[in-house]
Amino acid sequence: MPFPKPHLEAFESPLRTQISERYLDQSGVLQDTIRVKAPKAKLEDVRLVHSAYLVETVELMSDIGSGQLGESSYASPDLLRTALLSVGGALRGTEMVVSGEVKHAFSLMRPPGHHATSSNPMGLCYFNNVAIATRQVLRNNGINKVSIIDFDDHHGNGTSEIFYTDENVQLISVHEYDYENFGLGHYAEIGYGNAKGTNINIPLLETSSNVSYETTIDRVMGPALTKFKPDIIMVSAGYDAHYADPVGNMDVDSQIFWRFGSFVREMVKATGAKGSIWVLEGGYNPFSLGLSIRASLEGLFGKDVPKLEDQIEREEYQQIIDANNEVVEKVIETIEPHW
Numbered sequence: 048m049p050f051p052k053p054h055l056e057a058f059e060s061p062l063r064t065q066i067s068e069r070y071l072d073q074s075g076v077l078q079d080t081i082r083v084k085a086p087k088a089k090l091e092d093v094r095l096v097h098s099a100y101l102v103e104t105v106e107l108m109s110d111i112g113s114g115q116l117g118e119s120s121y122a123s124p125d126l127l128r129t130a131l132l133s134v135g136g137a138l139r140g141t142e143m144v145v146s147g148e149v150k151h152a153f154s155l156m157r158p159p160g161h162h163a164t165s166s167n168p169m170g171l172c173y174f175n176n177v178a179i180a181t182r183q184v185l186r187n188n189g190i191n192k193v194s195i196i197d198f199d200d201h202h203g204n205g206t207s208e209i210f211y212t213d214e215n216v217q218l219i220s221v222h223e224y225d226y227e228n229f230g231l232g233h234y235a236e237i238g239y240g241n242a243k244g245t246n247i248n249i250p251l252l253e254t255s256s257n258v259s260y261e262t263t264i265d266r267v268m269g270p271a272l273t274k275f276k277p278d279i280i281m282v283s284a285g286y287d288a289h290y291a292d293p294v295g296n297m298d299v300d301s302q303i304f305w306r307f308g309s310f311v312r313e314m315v316k317a318t319g320a321k322g323s324i325w326v327l328e329g330g331y332n333p334f335s336l337g338l339s340i341r342a343s344l345e346g347l348f349g350k351d352v353p354k355l356e357d358q359i360e361r362e363e364y365q366q367i368i369d370a371n372n373e374v375v376e377k378v379i380e381t382i383e384p385h386w
């Protein structure tokens with residue numbers, strides 16, 4: 048995707064997945080995995096979530112091959128094909144988990160999807176991969192409830208909008224939040240109608256570290272999943288909260304991504320869910336992205352936290368930890384009455 052200067056290189060580029068895949072291969076973490084190619088999704092799959100207008104816009108702009116579709120979302124000649132492959136990865140992974148072929152799946156595809164609403168492409172996202180896979184999986188017998196964990200640096204606004212009134216889909220999004228401008232992603236947004244309490248936002252302050260993310264897992268995500276008891280778990284796996292990421296402003300390292308992997312593994316066991324499907328969202332430093340995904344996979348496989356080269360000593364800001372603890376208490380106070 049093109050991006051104005053001073054970025055010398057577009058940050059949402061094929062290098063993200065190419066460098067990550069090469070790193071994962073060399074690390075040996077893929078030894079016990081099955082690797083499959085993503086098929087191209089059908090337009091009718093995309094229409095499970097998106098308006099005819101959005102689908103036609105992506106088709107048209109892809110034909111033109113340039114221009115802007117929405118805020119920070121640009122067209123290139125291969126846009127439609129690439130976006131359909133990215134949806135296809137999420138759908139194929141989901142099928143493999145539902146059929147019992149694998150317990151967990153990871154779709155290492157781009158472009159990301161969680162900012163795309165039912166009618167608007169935005170934030171480098173065109174089709175909402177995780178939302179389409181969620182709608183599709185709910186058509187299966189025995190899959191009535193889906194939880195989506197979104198740990199991308201940014202609020203999963205598209206996924207939130209799509210399922211805001213759907214009581215069968217629980218979305219838990221932990222993200223960086225700007226308390227000076229109060230955009231979407233505040234903990235006061237809890238869902239609507241019967242779905243009240245199923246939309247859970249954990250808006251953390253800029254420069255939050257592993258400690259605050261640990262707190263959100265222990266205090267909010269664990270209890271929320273245990274209460275909701277999903278039949279399957281989807282993960283919007285964005286890695287732009289990493290301290291080396293050029294886009295996010297958080298301060299976590301690969302240890303927290305290991306923790307998310309190990310947490311999802313525990314939750315699948317504890318809730319009796321069929322398994323988990325991870326769909327790549329952000330993460331724009333191709334080097335820290337590979338490390339972070341590796342850490343998640345090791346957690347998901349039940350391995351100990353790996354010692355990786357990004358895990359260096361960094362300053363902890365106690366005032367940020369304290370402020371985040373208060374946010375977490377507010378989230379619990381707001382959500383709990385609806386459980």
Ligand SMILES: [Zn+2]
Pocket residue numbers: 199200201285287328329330
């Ligand atoms: Zn992001």
